[in-house]
Amino acid sequence: MTTMLESYAAVTGADVIRHLQQLAEILKDKTVVHVNSTRVGGGVAEILDKMVPLSQELGINTRWEVITGDSEFYQCTKSMHNAIQGNRVTIPDSLLNHFQEVNEQNANQLRSILEEADFVFIHDPQPAALLKYCSRRKGKWIWRCHIDASHPHRATWRFIDSFVRDYDASIFSLPQYVQVFPHPSYIIPPSIDPLSDKNIDLTQDELDSVRIRFGINSEAPMIAQISRFDRFKDPVGVIEAYKLAKCYIPTLQLVMAGGRADDDPEGEAVLKEVYLAAGDDPNIKVLLLPPDAHRTINALQRLADIVVQKSTKEGFGLTVTEGLWKGKPVIGGDTGGIRLQVINFHTGFLVNTPEGAALRIRYLMSQKQKMQEMGLKGKEFVRENFLLTRQLREHLTLMVSLQYGGIDRIELS
Ligand code: UDP
Numbered sequence: 002m003t004t005m006l007e008s009y010a011a012v013t014g015a016d017v018i019r020h021l022q023q024l025a026e027i028l029k030d031k032t033v034v035h036v037n038s039t040r041v042g043g044g045v046a047e048i049l050d051k052m053v054p055l056s057q058e059l060g061i062n063t064r065w066e067v068i069t070g071d072s073e074f075y076q077c078t079k080s081m082h083n084a085i086q087g088n089r090v091t092i093p094d095s096l097l098n099h100f101q102e103v104n105e106q107n108a109n110q111l112r113s114i115l116e117e118a119d120f121v122f123i124h125d126p127q128p129a130a131l132l133k134y135c136s137r138r139k140g141k142w143i144w145r146c147h148i149d150a151s152h153p154h155r156a157t158w159r160f161i162d163s164f165v166r167d168y169d170a171s172i173f174s175l176p177q178y179v180q181v182f183p184h185p186s187y188i189i190p191p192s193i194d195p196l197s198d199k200n201i202d203l204t205q206d207e208l209d210s211v212r213i214r215f216g217i218n219s220e221a222p223m224i225a226q227i228s229r230f231d232r233f234k235d236p237v238g239v240i241e242a243y244k245l246a247k248c249y250i251p252t253l254q255l256v257m258a259g260g261r262a263d264d265d266p267e268g269e270a271v272l273k274e275v276y277l278a279a280g281d282d283p284n285i286k287v288l289l290l291p292p293d294a295h296r297t298i299n300a301l302q303r304l305a306d307i308v309v310q311k312s313t314k315e316g317f318g319l320t321v322t323e324g325l326w327k328g329k330p331v332i333g334g335d336t337g338g339i340r341l342q343v344i345n346f347h348t349g350f351l352v353n354t355p356e357g358a359a360l361r362i363r364y365l366m367s368q369k370q371k372m373q374e375m376g377l378k379g380k381e382f383v384r385e386n387f388l389l390t391r392q393l394r395e396h397l398t399l400m401v402s403l404q405y406g407g408i409d410r411i412e413l414s
Contacts, residue, residue, distance in 0.1 A: 021390060026060075028400055031119040032063075033056065033062065037049060038125070041292035044319040045147055048389075050197075056393065073096065090157065104128065105134045107131060116139060133167075158180065171184065175338060190387065198296045217256070218254060223306055224309050233312055234315075256286045257279075257285065258297075307366075308331045309362075328373075329376050332365075
């Protein structure tokens with residue numbers, strides 16, 4: 002076992018790594034390409050940044066390509082994202098045509114890599130039309146939908162379906178997101194990397210330096226939401242919840258940390274709404290962090306007593322997994338992938354309103370013992386279910402089944 006694999010084994014147990022090696026052995030002469038639309042910002046980039054090196058370490062020839070587009074393209078794909086999550090958005094034909102043109106331009110750049118690969122994982126709607134322009138593809142193409150697609154706006158979905166139906170398989174994070182395609186769909190929830198800067202243990206000195214840098218008072222309770230400034234993450238609702246809870250916990254502090262994602266054009270407008278709602282309250286820290294501030298985010302999640310993710314729609318919510326892994330109870334919106342992770346009264350609380358969130362903040366802040374118990378449960382829950390090794394195992398299994406599905410028996414060495 003290499004040093005990297007030994008480090009994972011120390012967290013997950015050696016049998017988990019041996020299983021990955023057995024699956025990788027069957028795939029070792031294959032090439033795998035992942036394609037998405039941003040190298041930094043948001044959950045997909047976060048996952049690929051870790052999954053690609055681990056796959057390579059297991060001996061699978063894996064690469065990660067990022068498509069590029071102009072602001073019109075991202076305006077279109079952001080509308081698609083919102084429409085898949087249920088907003089009634091009508092996207093003009095001119096933008097939909099532009100979406101296809103940008104996919105064609107990117108296909109022209111990437112064609113040989115994509116057509117030659119044995120497996121191509123296309124993440125989310127942005128690059129979904131690449132397949133249309135790679136007609137001589139050799140391998141299996143998999144569309145990976147990270148979004149809550151349970152109730153998509155129909156016209157937009159028909160447009161996306163016209164590209165995705167030609168894939169060999171699709172992956173959704175939850176069973177209720179699955180849409181019918183002429184190919185099989187698989188359920189694979191996302192994961193976090195326990196060895197990344199975002200999630201490794203930090204020293205008390207490092208925690209203290211982050212606390213001092215942002216003027217956080219170690220004597221006062223603190224809640225934190227770490228998220229892109231996106232309306233579905235309901236940042237203004239978090240501030241409302243904080244204000245309600247503050248009536249009972251006057252020293253309460255709130256950290257709202259976010260950054261910019263290259264493919265999210267709405268962030269600036271939402272950030273303005275956040276500043277307006279926060280007003281001049283010195284106990285609300287709105288932090289705009291650079292894309293590589295992983296250790297800072299790690300520290301903020303560890304400094305918080307409670308991690309909040311009050312989304313109204315959430316495909317999965319890696320920030321929830323990250324909070325649980327740090328032994329924190331999570332107060333999360335009762336939606337999508339948060340429901341898979343926040344087990345009410347066990348790993349945290351599911352809420353539907355700022356009032357509900359405030360009530361749970363008050364309850365937990367007065368029950369330190371309960372907070373600790375929930376934190377311990379949450380961490381073990383993540384170890385069992387939401388670490389990178391589990392997600393990679395499921396990807397490898399999917400590739401093996403697509404490649405060798407016709408064979409009755411596959412021997413693992
Ligand atoms: N994140 C980050 N910087 C930020 C905001 C978020 O690094 O300013 C990370 C966060 O820690 C998490 C990911 O981006 O790993 C967000 O994933 P999630 O599934 O929670 O939401 P998404 O942005 O994909 O909707």
